[in-house]
Amino acid sequence: MKNLRYSLFLLAFLPTVTFSQNLAEKLGYAKDAKLIIIHADDVGVSHSENKATFEALKKGIVNSTSMMVPVSWSAEAAKMAEEMPDLDIGIHITLTNEWENFNWGPEAGRTAVPGLANESGHMYKDCGPVAMNASPAEVEEEIRAQIKAANQMGITPTHLDSHMGCVFYGRPEYLRSYLKIAEELKIPVLLNTQIVEGIIKPNSALFEGINVDMFPIIDQLIMAEPENYTSGMENFYTDALNNLKPGFNVILIHLAFDDEEMNAVTAGHDTYHAPWRQADFDFFTSEKARELIEKNNIKLITWREIRKTLEK
Amino acid sequence: MKNLRYSLFLLAFLPTVTFSQNLAEKLGYAKDAKLIIIHADDVGVSHSENKATFEALKKGIVNSTSMMVPVSWSAEAAKMAEEMPDLDIGIHITLTNEWENFNWGPEAGRTAVPGLANESGHMYKDCGPVAMNASPAEVEEEIRAQIKAANQMGITPTHLDSHMGCVFYGRPEYLRSYLKIAEELKIPVLLNTQIVEGIIKPNSALFEGINVDMFPIIDQLIMAEPENYTSGMENFYTDALNNLKPGFNVILIHLAFDDEEMNAVTAGHDTYHAPWRQADFDFFTSEKARELIEKNNIKLITWREIRKTLEK
Numbered sequence: 001m002k003n004l005r006y007s008l009f010l011l012a013f014l015p016t017v018t019f020s021q022n023l024a025e026k027l028g029y030a031k032d033a034k035l036i037i038i039h040a041d042d043v044g045v046s047h048s049e050n051k052a053t054f055e056a057l058k059k060g061i062v063n064s065t066s067m068m069v070p071v072s073w074s075a076e077a078a079k080m081a082e083e084m085p086d087l088d089i090g091i092h093i094t095l096t097n098e099w100e101n102f103n104w105g106p107e108a109g110r111t112a113v114p115g116l117a118n119e120s121g122h123m124y125k126d127c128g129p130v131a132m133n134a135s136p137a138e139v140e141e142e143i144r145a146q147i148k149a150a151n152q153m154g155i156t157p158t159h160l161d162s163h164m165g166c167v168f169y170g171r172p173e174y175l176r177s178y179l180k181i182a183e184e185l186k187i188p189v190l191l192n193t194q195i196v197e198g199i200i201k202p203n204s205a206l207f208e209g210i211n212v213d214m215f216p217i218i219d220q221l222i223m224a225e226p227e228n229y230t231s232g233m234e235n236f237y238t239d240a241l242n243n244l245k246p247g248f249n250v251i252l253i254h255l256a257f258d259d260e261e262m263n264a265v266t267a268g269h270d271t272y273h274a275p276w277r278q279a280d281f282d283f284f285t286s287e288k289a290r291e292l293i294e295k296n297n298i299k300l301i302t303w304r305e306i307r308k309t310l311e312k
Numbered sequence: 313m314k315n316l317r318y319s320l321f322l323l324a325f326l327p328t329v330t331f332s333q334n335l336a337e338k339l340g341y342a343k344d345a346k347l348i349i350i351h352a353d354d355v356g357v358s359h360s361e362n363k364a365t366f367e368a369l370k371k372g373i374v375n376s377t378s379m380m381v382p383v384s385w386s387a388e389a390a391k392m393a394e395e396m397p398d399l400d401i402g403i404h405i406t407l408t409n410e411w412e413n414f415n416w417g418p419e420a421g422r423t424a425v426p427g428l429a430n431e432s433g434h435m436y437k438d439c440g441p442v443a444m445n446a447s448p449a450e451v452e453e454e455i456r457a458q459i460k461a462a463n464q465m466g467i468t469p470t471h472l473d474s475h476m477g478c479v480f481y482g483r484p485e486y487l488r489s490y491l492k493i494a495e496e497l498k499i500p501v502l503l504n505t506q507i508v509e510g511i512i513k514p515n516s517a518l519f520e521g522i523n524v525d526m527f528p529i530i531d532q533l534i535m536a537e538p539e540n541y542t543s544g545m546e547n548f549y550t551d552a553l554n555n556l557k558p559g560f561n562v563i564l565i566h567l568a569f570d571d572e573e574m575n576a577v578t579a580g581h582d583t584y585h586a587p588w589r590q591a592d593f594d595f596f597t598s599e600k601a602r603e604l605i606e607k608n609n610i611k612l613i614t615w616r617e618i619r620k621t622l623e624k
């Protein structure tokens with residue numbers, strides 16, 4: 001299941017026009033620079049996730065995060081973010097609630113967006129039922145509700161991305177709303193070549209009027225899969241950094257501690273669970289990770305910097 | 313603030329007709345028996361609260377709990393309750409969200425019951441703003457939504473009570489809905505002499521048609537106050553049990569561990585916080601508490617037993 005979720009991310013790189021060279025120059029780097037954002041997803045999902053994410057952000061290699069607004073701990077994440085006014089913090093648009101024992105419903109409320117709530121009022125566990133039940137209008141309303149709530153918590157998002165990729169794996173209209181809202185806010189979004197080729201181009205009529213070209217497209221989106229966890233996260237990330245290609249790269253990671261709370265949140269899951277997130281934390285706060293970035297001449301960039309290029 | 317919240321509970325006992333003697337006989341005890349329910353509030357508010365509450369319930373002196381349905385951890389509490397089919401578990405009707413960093417909104421959704429949500433979509437921190445903003449119809453809808461959601465999680469509530477007492481400290485119409493719904497469900501409610509004398513009797517026209525007499529009235533409702541925490545919970549509860557009067561007594565306690573998660577949930581509060589809840593847990597799982605119950609010939613009763621008397 002989890003493998004399928006991100007399958008679009010993992011398609012072999014398609015040799016289309018890349019925007020990354022352009023991005024590198026806009027940011028003041030050489031055309032062939034290896035740019036990277038090391039992005040911690042899911043902040044706000046638990047106290048453990050918040051603590052681990054902000055500890056890593058303060059150490060400095062992990063340099064971006066995005067918040068799950070409808071979850072109870074988002075208020076704590078927003079408070080932690082107050083201490084880091086230059087932080088890269090986006091909205092991790094959340095249309096699902098994958099855990100068994102820890103639940104949340106849509107930010108807009110089950111009455112306003114009934115298609116985003118199961119019979120218990122919580123979000124569905126996976127993108128499939130979301131696509132079957134939630135109308136494009138409901139998803140757009142929910143995205144706007146999450147951004148509004150984040151604003152009310154003091155967060156001006158630096159970018160948008162999508163929890164479990166449901167904006168991409170739902171209906172193409174969801175992706176249209178995601179891009180339209182980002183265009184209105186003049187902020188970048190997580191968007192890679194595969195999404196452009198696989199969803200936007202085949203549905204070009206639907207995307208008419210959306211200025212897709214304003215968004216820098218990620219050349220390589222890297223995220224550990226269950227087999228990488230099994231064979232060891234350190235190996236996987238070491239290889240990923242040693243073999244990073246020139247262009248715009250994003251590594252998506254999930255940071256939390258392997259503690260009582262996080263094990264309870266992720267109970268019944270053996271992927272993306274507490275020990276997985278601890279392994280991500282351990283690697284990306286290690287001296288080794290810092291050395292790999294330096295040794296490979298990798299340039300850490302942020303969504304905040306990218307946002308500025310959109311304004312030019 | 314917290315002192316005021318429960319002030320109705322703490323008014324000197326008014327010498328009106330008591331129902332407790334009747335209750336004692338209905339339950340098969342002598343008229344002058346010292347009956348008690350030791351009730352753990354707030355299950356569902358955190359993993360820590362769930363774990364501590366169920367650990368105490370399994371040990372047996374603590375013999376009743378009630379669930380905060382709109383909170384993310386209610387699903388875990390419902391799952392834990394599956395293992396104890398004879399458990400006393402009610403709905404801790406939740407109209408407020410008192411914590412700074414851990415938030416929830418109304419179960420019915422902010423769009424359906426906007427008066428129960430602040431501008432961030434979360435519940436208000438205290439009963440005052442609830443009474444100012446939430447119409448009686450909204451509160452009734454929310455109570456019904458919480459019961460429905462609990463049913464969907466597999467819980468058939470044995471009783472109703474009220475988080476922070478907002479059903480009592482709001483508008484008299486809230487109390488009317490609470491009683492009306494309990495009457496429909498044929499379940500008992502937390503209701504004491506002070507509420508009958510202080511709210512129901514002065515608003516008798518409003519309560520017309522409600523069969524208040526069906527509900528056993530608590531003679532003595534005991535809950536630790538900040539000064540009791542300061543001077544030591546063990547002293548307070550020891551005195552309470554040694555001086556318990558004949559009649560229908562309820563002790564309201566709050567069980568959780570003084571751990572990382574619970575300290576984060578209750579951050580910024582110095583009452584009803586993690587160490588307070590640990591102190592409650594420590595006392596009510598101690599051998600001493602069990603001995604005090606026995607020594608004082610106190611009879612543990614449950615809402616489940618009381619519910620059966622309503623059916624007679």
